[in-house]
Amino acid sequence: MILIDGKLTSQQIKEEIKSKVESMTSSGLRAPHLVAILVGNDGASETYVGNKIRTCAEVGFKSTLLRFDSGLTEEELIAEIHKLNDDEEVDGFIVQLPLPKHIDVHHITAAIDPAKDVDGFHPVNLGRMTEQLPAYIPATPKGIMQLLERYKIETAGRHCVVIGRSNIVGTPMSILLSRNAYPGNCTVTLTHSRTENLKEIARQADILVAAIGKPYFVTADMVKEGAVVIDVGMTRVPAPELKQGFKLAGDVDFKAVAARCSYITPVPGGVGPMTIIGLLQNTLLAAQHRIYPAHVRQ
Numbered sequence: 001m002i003l004i005d006g007k008l009t010s011q012q013i014k015e016e017i018k019s020k021v022e023s024m025t026s027s028g029l030r031a032p033h034l035v036a037i038l039v040g041n042d043g044a045s046e047t048y049v050g051n052k053i054r055t056c057a058e059v060g061f062k063s064t065l066l067r068f069d070s071g072l073t074e075e076e077l078i079a080e081i082h083k084l085n086d087d088e089e090v091d092g093f094i095v096q097l098p099l100p101k102h103i104d105v106h107h108i109t110a111a112i113d114p115a116k117d118v119d120g121f122h123p124v125n126l127g128r129m130t131e132q133l134p135a136y137i138p139a140t141p142k143g144i145m146q147l148l149e150r151y152k153i154e155t156a157g158r159h160c161v162v163i164g165r166s167n168i169v170g171t172p173m174s175i176l177l178s179r180n181a182y183p184g185n186c187t188v189t190l191t192h193s194r195t196e197n198l199k200e201i202a203r204q205a206d207i208l209v210a211a212i213g214k215p216y217f218v219t220a221d222m223v224k225e226g227a228v229v230i231d232v233g234m235t236r237v238p239a240p241e242l243k244q245g246f247k248l249a250g251d252v253d254f255k256a257v258a259a260r261c262s263y264i265t266p267v268p269g270g271v272g273p274m275t276i277i278g279l280l281q282n283t284l285l286a287a288q289h290r291i292y293p294a295h296v297r298q
């Protein structure tokens with residue numbers, strides 16, 4: 001069994017990004033600039049946004065965190081988004097999810113200029129990804145694709161089972177793995193909470209991607225001998241023995257499953273660190289106008 005080390009891979013890619021930023025700035029260009037919008041003070045969101053801002057600094061990006069209290073209205077948030085769409089000093093921005101219930105996430109996503117949508121959630125980017133046109137790919141699936149690539153995992157003709165069909169992980173993952181590319185060319189089965197015989201289907205997977213949010217859901221009897229297992233799950237479970245009182249649990253029963261796998265990602269240290277990498281790469285592409293060249297501003 002080979003452990004897919006997302007932490008190490010993310011460190012290597014960060015160094016690569018950092019050197020690209022250094023060549024940009026030494027040739028007189030400004031550093032890429034990412035803005036994050038945080039509405040309310042959800043604990044996990046604070047942590048995720050804090051990590052994104054800190055990682056920007058590590059690679060030499062400029063970053064700005066815009067905080068608003070949870071009473072912000074949808075109209076006010078859309079007005080902030082329009083300001084960022086028009087701000088030539090901002091290459092890309094994200095609105096940290098989840099949003100308070102009175103704000104419709106679809107309205108917010110649609111208000112973002114696709115050329116600055118570095119989360120890749122805008123329908124234009126999702127459509128372009130499906131058509132295999134240049135697009136911002138959602139950060140988590142983008143990170144997973146790079147793990148498959150860097151570990152030289154064969155994907156063509158393999159049966160991939162994705163568990164979970166969210167717009168940010170499961171669905172884009174299933175599209176990317178079925179595209180005519182490497183990594184890709186898989187035969188993909190996308191499963192969800194209404195899937196019947198999930199255990200039997202999962203057991204047919206050469207590559208199993210679990211993105212459910214249910215700790216230890218994937219047990220050894222759901223995994224084929226020699227499968228590649230990618231664990232996206234990241235749920236806080238109580239851990240009174242630890243200072244912070246919780247730990248992160250994946251969707252896979254790691255100890256039991258690892259013994260059957262050819263490759264597996266751990267939690268933490270697998271997919272998690274690669275998600276921030278996907279966001280940094282999208283922001284770099286935005287600063288270089290690589291996805292939407294027509295948007296080059298004079």
Ligand code: NAP
Pocket residue numbers: 140163164165166167168169170191192193194195198211212213214232233234235271272273275
């Ligand atoms: P989500 O929006 O809650 O979607 C969960 C998906 O799992 C849904 O499609 C749901 O099916 C499916 N599901 C739930 N129970 C199931 C069951 N018993 N059998 C089969 N499918 C089931 O979650 P998400 O945003 O995709 O996130 C999933 C997990 O990944 C979470 O733990 C999250 O924290 C983690 N995550 C990690 C990263 C990272 O950087 N590592 C990034 C993003 C998310 P229905 O559609 O039928 O409801």
